[in-house]
Amino acid sequence: MYEEVPPRLHVPAPAIRPGDDPDFSHVSIPRAGAVDRPEPDTKPEDMRDLAFSIIRVLNRKGEAVGPWAGTLDEETLLKGLRDMMKLRIYDARMLTAQRQGKCSFYMQHLGEEAISCAFQRALRPGDMNFPTYRQAGLLIAAGYPLVKMMNQVYSNDGDPVRGRQLPVFYSSKEHGFFSISGNLATQYVQAVGWAMAAAIKGDKKLSAAWIGDGSTAESDFHGALVFASTYKPPVILNIVNNQWAISTFQGIARGGAGTFAARAHGFGLPALRVDGNDFLAVHAASRWAVERARRDLGPTMIEFVTYRAGGHSTSDDPSAYRPKEEGSAWPLGDPILRLKAHLIHLGIWSEERHTQAEAEILAEVIAAQKEAEAIGTLHSGQRPSPRDMFEDVFAEMPPHLVRQRHEVGY
Amino acid sequence: MATQILMPALSPTMEEGTLAKWLVKEGDTVSSGDILAEIETDKATMEFEAVDEGIVGKILIAEGTEGVKVNTPIAVLVEEGESADDVATAPAEAPAAEPEPSVAVSASQPAGGPGASPGRVAAKALEPDWPEGTPMKEQTVREALRDAMAEEMRRDGDVYLMGEEVAEYQGAYKISQGLLDEFGSKRVIDTPITEHGFAGLAVGAAFGGLKPIVEFMTFNFAMQAIDHIINSAAKTLYMSGGQMGAPMVFRGPNGAAARVGAQHSQDYAAWYMQIPGLKVAMPYSASDAKGLLKSAIRDPNPVIFLENEILYGRAFEVPAMDDYTVPFGKARIWREGTDVTIVSFGIGMQYALEAADKLAEDGISAEVIDLRTLRPMDTDTILQSVMKTNRCVTVEEGWPQGSVGSYISSVIMQQAFDYLDAPVINCTGKDVPMPYAANLEKLALVTTAEVIEAVKQVTYR
Numbered sequence: 001m002y003e004e005v006p007p008r009l010h011v012p013a014p015a016i017r018p019g020d021d022p023d024f025s026h027v028s029i030p031r032a033g034a035v036d037r038p039e040p041d042t043k044p045e046d047m048r049d050l051a052f053s054i055i056r057v058l059n060r061k062g063e064a065v066g067p068w069a070g071t072l073d074e075e076t077l078l079k080g081l082r083d084m085m086k087l088r089i090y091d092a093r094m095l096t097a098q099r100q101g102k103c104s105f106y107m108q109h110l111g112e113e114a115i116s117c118a119f120q121r122a123l124r125p126g127d128m129n130f131p132t133y134r135q136a137g138l139l140i141a142a143g144y145p146l147v148k149m150m151n152q153v154y155s156n157d158g159d160p161v162r163g164r165q166l167p168v169f170y171s172s173k174e175h176g177f178f179s180i181s182g183n184l185a186t187q188y189v190q191a192v193g194w195a196m197a198a199a200i201k202g203d204k205k206l207s208a209a210w211i212g213d214g215s216t217a218e219s220d221f222h223g224a225l226v227f228a229s230t231y232k233p234p235v236i237l238n239i240v241n242n243q244w245a246i247s248t249f250q251g252i253a254r255g256g257a258g259t260f261a262a263r264a265h266g267f268g269l270p271a272l273r274v275d276g277n278d279f280l281a282v283h284a285a286s287r288w289a290v291e292r293a294r295r296d297l298g299p300t301m302i303e304f305v306t307y308r309a310g311g312h313s314t315s316d317d318p319s320a321y322r323p324k325e326e327g328s329a330w331p332l333g334d335p336i337l338r339l340k341a342h343l344i345h346l347g348i349w350s351e352e353r354h355t356q357a358e359a360e361i362l363a364e365v366i367a368a369q370k371e372a373e374a375i376g377t378l379h380s381g382q383r384p385s386p387r388d389m390f391e392d393v394f395a396e397m398p399p400h401l402v403r404q405r406h407e408v409g410y
Numbered sequence: 411m412a413t414q415i416l417m418p419a420l421s422p423t424m425e426e427g428t429l430a431k432w433l434v435k436e437g438d439t440v441s442s443g444d445i446l447a448e449i450e451t452d453k454a455t456m457e458f459e460a461v462d463e464g465i466v467g468k469i470l471i472a473e474g475t476e477g478v479k480v481n482t483p484i485a486v487l488v489e490e491g492e493s494a495d496d497v498a499t500a501p502a503e504a505p506a507a508e509p510e511p512s513v514a515v516s517a518s519q520p521a522g523g524p525g526a527s528p529g530r531v532a533a534k535a536l537e538p539d540w541p542e543g544t545p546m547k548e549q550t551v552r553e554a555l556r557d558a559m560a561e562e563m564r565r566d567g568d569v570y571l572m573g574e575e576v577a578e579y580q581g582a583y584k585i586s587q588g589l590l591d592e593f594g595s596k597r598v599i600d601t602p603i604t605e606h607g608f609a610g611l612a613v614g615a616a617f618g619g620l621k622p623i624v625e626f627m628t629f630n631f632a633m634q635a636i637d638h639i640i641n642s643a644a645k646t647l648y649m650s651g652g653q654m655g656a657p658m659v660f661r662g663p664n665g666a667a668a669r670v671g672a673q674h675s676q677d678y679a680a681w682y683m684q685i686p687g688l689k690v691a692m693p694y695s696a697s698d699a700k701g702l703l704k705s706a707i708r709d710p711n712p713v714i715f716l717e718n719e720i721l722y723g724r725a726f727e728v729p730a731m732d733d734y735t736v737p738f739g740k741a742r743i744w745r746e747g748t749d750v751t752i753v754s755f756g757i758g759m760q761y762a763l764e765a766a767d768k769l770a771e772d773g774i775s776a777e778v779i780d781l782r783t784l785r786p787m788d789t790d791t792i793l794q795s796v797m798k799t800n801r802c803v804t805v806e807e808g809w810p811q812g813s814v815g816s817y818i819s820s821v822i823m824q825q826a827f828d829y830l831d832a833p834v835i836n837c838t839g840k841d842v843p844m845p846y847a848a849n850l851e852k853l854a855l856v857t858t859a860e861v862i863e864a865v866k867q868v869t870y871r
Contacts, residue, residue, distance in 0.1 A: 163847025217602030
C-alpha cells in the first residue's frame with residue numbers, strides 16, 4: 001500500500017537571485033588532471049563516467065597536468081592567447097560601437113573565448129562548423145579578416161552578406177563557418193546532415209554542431225542525436241553550457257538529467273564534459289573527438305562548461321535575474337588569465353609582453369575599425385545597394401524581381 | 411573639447427526611454443566603461459557606460475525624466491580646465507548616428523508628429539464598440555494586452571500563460587509585466603526553449619481542460635510549432651467528431667520590427683488565415699488589442715493572435731470599462747470616405763490612415779477599414795464600402811503572392827464586380843526575404859507613398 005499524493009507542477013528555479021551572494025558550491029569541480037583519458041576507440045558504454053566529471057588540464061599554478069595535457073606546442077599556445085585577446089578586444093570595441101549607435105545590436109563572448117578559439121585549432125580546412133552566435137572565435141582563429149567582421153556588424157557596403165543579416169550573423173564557407181540562424185538549434189541537425197553527406201561522398205571532412213544549454217530543449221537537438229546515433233556520421237556535437245539562456249538558468253532546459261552531456265548516453269554516443277575556460281582542455285577534448293571522426297568511430301558529444309560573464313546581447317541586462325558578482329565568483333576562472341599564467345609558467349610569456357600584446361592587438365582592432373567605418377556604419381556612409389536586395393532570392397532572378405528592381409531605380 | 415553624451419538606443423526598436431538614475435554627478439571624472447546611468451527602456455532597465463573619458467561637466471536631463479528620445483543630449487563631458495559654464499555654449503559634436511533611431515519606425519510616425527506622446531493616434535472610430543459617454547484612458551498596446559490577460563486570468567482559473575521568458579523576465583517584450591507576482595509560477599510558466607515542445611504541451615493541456623495562452627517570443631519561432639497549431643489544435647475538434655477541441659490562444663509579435671532581418675520579420679497573417687478551425691486576430695489599436703484578446707481567451711476555438719512589436723509602445727484611447735470585449739468578425743471603420751476604400755489590419759493601418767490624411771489634402775476622400783480579425787473576416791463591411799466608393803486598395807506588410815489582399819480582391823470580384831470602376835490594387839511588402847540594412851529594410855516594406863500612389867491609380871488621378 002502507498003499513500004496517494006496529488007500531482008504538483010515542478011518549475012525548477014535557481015537557488016540564487018539578485019541580492020543574494022553568488023554560490024557555486026553545487027558545481028562539483030575535480031582537480032586538474034584527475035580525469036582519465038581513454039583511447040578514442042573505447043566503447044561508449046565503457047567510458048560513461050566522462051559525462052559526469054570535468055576534464056581539466058591547467059591547475060591553479062598554471063601547470064598543464066594529467067593525461068589530457070600536451071596536445072599543443074608553444075607557438076600554437078601563444079597564437080591561442082592572441083586569438084582570445086583579439087576576440088575580447090574586438091567585442092569591447094563593438095559593444096561601445098553599439099552604444100554609439102553605429103550598429104543596432106551586438107553579442108559578446110566574455111568568458112567564453114577559449115571554446116571557439118581552441119576548438120578551431122583541432123580542425124583543418126574543409127571541415128565545417130555550424131555555429132551559434134557566440135562562436136566568432138572560430139573565425140578569428142581561422143584568420144578571417146576583422147574588417148570583414150566589422151563590415152558585417154555595421155551592415156555597410158563592404159558587408160560580405162550584403163546587408164541581409166543581423167549583426168554578428170557572419171557566414172564564410174571558405175573559413176568553415178556556416179551562416180548563423182537566428183532561429184535556434186536548426187544548425188544542430190543540419191550539421192549531422194552535412195556530415196552524412198561527407199560520409200556518403202567519402203571526402204574525409206567532418207562537421208561540428210554547436211548549441212547552447214538552453215537550446216538543447218529544442219526538438220532539433222533531439223532529432224540530431226537520433227540521426228547521429230543511427231547513421232554514425234563524422235560529426236562533433238558541441239554543447240556550450242554557459243549557465244544562462246537569457247534569463248533562464250540551465251536547470252530549466254536540463255530538467256532532471258544529471259548533466260547535458262549525459263543526454264548522449266541514451267543514444268549510445270560517447271560524451272565528454274570539459275572545462276570550457278581551459279584552453280588546453282578544450283583543445284585536447286576536441287582533438288580526441290576529431291580523431292574519432294577521422295577514424296570513422298562515430299559522433300562524439302562534448303559539453304563545454306563555462307559561464308556567460310556578459311549580457312546575452314546588447315538588449316539584455318543580466319542584473320535583473322542574477323547577482324552582479326556571479327561572474328567573478330565563477331570557479332573556473334577567466335580563460336585568458338589562465339592561459340597567460342600557463343605561458344608565464346612555461347617561461348615563454350611575461351606581464352610586460354602581455355601588456356605589449358594588448359596594445360598591439362588594440363591598435364590592430366582600431367585600425368580595422370577605422371577601415372570599416374570609412375566605408376560606413378548602420379546610419380552613415382556607404383550602405384549596401386538596393387540592387388543587392390533583389391539578388392540571391394533565387395539562383396536566377398525571376399522577371400518580376402527584375403521589374404521591382406527597375407522600379408527602385410537599379 | 412566638450413563632448414555631448416547622447417541618449418543611447420539600447421535595443422533596435424527603442425525610440426525613447428526613462429533616465430531612471432544617474433550614477434555620476436557633475437564634477438565626477440569618468441573613464442571609458444564606467445557606468446554613467448541606468449536607463450529604462452520598454453524592455454528592461456539597463457546600465458549605460460561611458461564611451462569617452464572626461465569630467466561630467468553638466469547633467470542636462472534630470473534623473474526620473476520619462477520619454478527621453480534616443481540621441482537627445484543627456485550630459486556633457488568636459489576636459490580638465492574646461493568649466494561647466496562654457497559647456498552650455500560649447501559646440502556640440504555631431505551625433506554618431508542620424509537622429510532617427512529607425513527608418514521604418516520614423517517613416518510610419520502618425521501625422522501628429524513628435525510631441526509629448528509621439529505614438530498617440532488621434533483618429534477615432536466611427537462606430538465605437540463602447541457605449542457613448544464611456545470614460546476613456548490612454549494606454550499602450552503593451553498595457554492593454556497585459557490587462558486583458560490579467561482580467562481573464564482573474565475571471566477564469568483555467569486560463570494560464572506559458573512561453574519563453576514570460577515569468578521571471580516579465581516577457582521578452584514586457585507584455586506579461588506583473589503577472590508572475592499576481593498569479594504565481596503555476597499559472598505564469600517559463601518554458602525551456604522549444605516552441606515545438608511547449609506548443610504541443612499546451613495543446614495537450616487544452617485537451618485536458620485548461621485554457622492556455624501560449625506566448626511566442628515572435629511568430630517567426632512558431633514555425634517550429636506549426637504542426638501542433640495546424641494539425642492538432644485546429645483539426646482535433648473536427649477529427650474527434652466534436653468531442654475534444656483546443657480552447658487556447660497562441661499570441662506574440664508578428665511581422666517586421668526594425669533591424670531584425672529575414673528570420674525575425676515575417677508576417678504570417680495570410681498563412682494562418684487559410685486554416686479552417688483557427689480564428690485569427692490582428693489588432694491595430696490598444697482598445698482592439700484588449701477587447702479582442704479577451705474574446706480570444708474566452709473563445710472555445712484555437713485563436714492565433716498576431717501582435718506587432720512596433721505597436722507595443724503606441725498609446726491609444728481605451729474605454730475604462732469593467733469588462734470590455736470586441737467581437738470577432740466585425741471590422742472597424744476608422745474614417746468614412748466616398749472616393750476609395752482602403753482595407754488594412756494590424757500595423758498596415760498606420761500606412762492606410764497616414765495615406766488617407768494626405769489624400770484628403772489632395773481632395774481625395776478615402777474610407778479606411780480595419781479588419782481586426784482575418785478569420786472570420788467581415789467581408790460585408792468591405793463590400794458595402796466598395797459598393798459606395800467603387801474602388802479598393804488593400805494594405806499589408808506581407809508578401810504579394812497568396813496575400814490577404816489577394817483574397818479580398820477575389821471576394822470583391824465575385825460579389826461586387828459590377829460596382830468596380832478600377833482593378834483592386836494590393837499594396838504589400840516586396841517579394842524578397844527581409845534584408846537587415848536600414849536602407850534596404852525601408853525599401854522592402856510597404857510605404858505610405860505606395861498606398862497614395864495606388865489610390866491615385868485606382869481613382870485615375
